[in-house]
Amino acid sequence: MEPARRVLAIFILAFLPWAPARADTLTVFAAASLRESLDEAARAFEKASGHVVRISYAASSALARQIEAGAPAQLFISADQEWMDYVESRKLLKGPRVNLLANAIVLIAPAAAAPKLRIGPGFALAAALGDGRLAMADPQSVPAGKYGRAALESLGVWAQVQGRLAPAENVRAALALVARSETPLGIVYRTDAIAEPRVAIVDTFPASSHPAIVYPMGVLRDAPAAADDLAAFLAAPGTRAVWRRHGFGFPS
Numbered sequence: 001m002e003p004a005r006r007v008l009a010i011f012i013l014a015f016l017p018w019a020p021a022r023a024d025t026l027t028v029f030a031a032a033s034l035r036e037s038l039d040e041a042a043r044a045f046e047k048a049s050g051h052v053v054r055i056s057y058a059a060s061s062a063l064a065r066q067i068e069a070g071a072p073a074q075l076f077i078s079a080d081q082e083w084m085d086y087v088e089s090r091k092l093l094k095g096p097r098v099n100l101l102a103n104a105i106v107l108i109a110p111a112a113a114a115p116k117l118r119i120g121p122g123f124a125l126a127a128a129l130g131d132g133r134l135a136m137a138d139p140q141s142v143p144a145g146k147y148g149r150a151a152l153e154s155l156g157v158w159a160q161v162q163g164r165l166a167p168a169e170n171v172r173a174a175l176a177l178v179a180r181s182e183t184p185l186g187i188v189y190r191t192d193a194i195a196e197p198r199v200a201i202v203d204t205f206p207a208s209s210h211p212a213i214v215y216p217m218g219v220l221r222d223a224p225a226a227a228d229d230l231a232a233f234l235a236a237p238g239t240r241a242v243w244r245r246h247g248f249g250f251p252s
Contacts, residue, residue, distance in 0.1 A: 024226040025052040027072060029063040031079035031215065032170040033103070033144065033189045037246035038077070038234075044242070045233045051226045059170040060084075061141040067092055067220065074223035075231060077215055079103075079171075079189075080143035084216040094228075097218035098235050102249040104190040104213060105147050107202040110181045114200040119155070126160040128185060133166040135177040135186030143213075144171035148187035151209040175199065189213070191247040214251050 030038050035057050042053040056063070056073070060083040067073055067087055077100060078084040084097055107119060117128050125134070137145035145167065152158040166183045168174040171192055178186035179198040186199075193201045217234065219227045233239060240250070 023050045023052060024224050025054060026074045026224075026227055026230055028053060028055045028075045028077065028230070029067060029071070029073040030055055030057055030077040031060045031063075031143070032057045032172040033079060033192050034077060034215070035172065036195050037191070037243055037248060040246075041234055041239055041242045042230075044239070045230055048233070049226070049229060051230070053230065057170075057172075059137065059142040061143075062169075074220055074227040075217065076220055077217045077234075078143070079213070079215055080146070080211075081214060081216055082146075083143070084218055087218065087220075092221050094219040094221050094223055097216045098231065099214050099251040100217040100235055101215040101243055102213060102251050103215070103247075104207065104249075105144065105151060105187055105205045105210065106190050106193050107205070108175070108178050108186050108188055108193050108199045109184060109202050110178060111198055111200045113181070113184065114202055115185075117202050119203040119205055122156050125152070125157045125185070126164070129161065129164060130184060132184040133164050134161050135166045135168060135174040135183040136188075137171045137174050138167045138169065139165070142168075142170055144174070144187070144189060147210045147213055148205075150211060151187075151205040154209040155205075194247040212251075 046053055060078040064083040064086045067076060068090055076087060115128050136148045139145035139149035166177055171188050174186050175188045175192045175196055177183045179196050193199055217231055219231050
């Protein structure tokens with residue numbers, strides 16, 4: 001057993017070491033970029049606790065609005081602070097939220113056709129696109145798209161490409177456009193690029209070019225105690241091996 005998995009196994013045995021008197025089914029609303037990592041962490045929690053975890057992945061903006069409309073979720077993990085602010089301002093959180101994870105945004109291309117391009121002020125993004133479009137999550141509302149737009153504006157190239165976008169409903173949809181070679185370039189989270197072997201990372205956007213990418217987590221109002229247990233499990237030191245394996249960092 002590799003060291004990271006051994007540490008996680010030890011942690012699982014120490015966490016909730018007996019089955020609860022009543023198993024709950026918990027619904028988690030989570031940013032699309034969390035899919036593989038959160039699936040793995042949720043399976044570990046199910047094994048340790050006896051509870052069942054169901055996860056709905058989508059853009060944070062869409063999930064926040066669904067929560068506002070009364071969707072039956074117990075835990076929300078957003079890809080930015082703004083959409084967690086949205087939920088919190090409507091008094092839909094049970095208690096304080098936690099900054100769970102950190103990420104980065106990268107420029108990607110199909111693995112077989114990745115150009116040599118360095119990101120920097122005024123870099124030749126429009127020329128690299130040729131006749132194609134730039135895939136990214138909707139820059140008006142989806143966190144990954146907003147981070148991407150902020151970076152491009154900071155670097156002075158947004159005006160060159162804003163009319164040449166292939167906007168997607170979430171970051172995984174943008175990733176799929178590049179993976180299928182439907183667009184020559186895209187902007188996604190580093191963790192998305194790691195999860196998709198059909199794309200290559202061209203370069204990473206400087207952290208100074210966009211707001212810090214932080215994933216806040218909040219237990220939703222009226223959620224059972226099992227949701228607090230799940231939140232604690234996801235934020236615990238023993239689960240960090242899972243997040244690291246999928247490319248996430250942690251807020252400072």
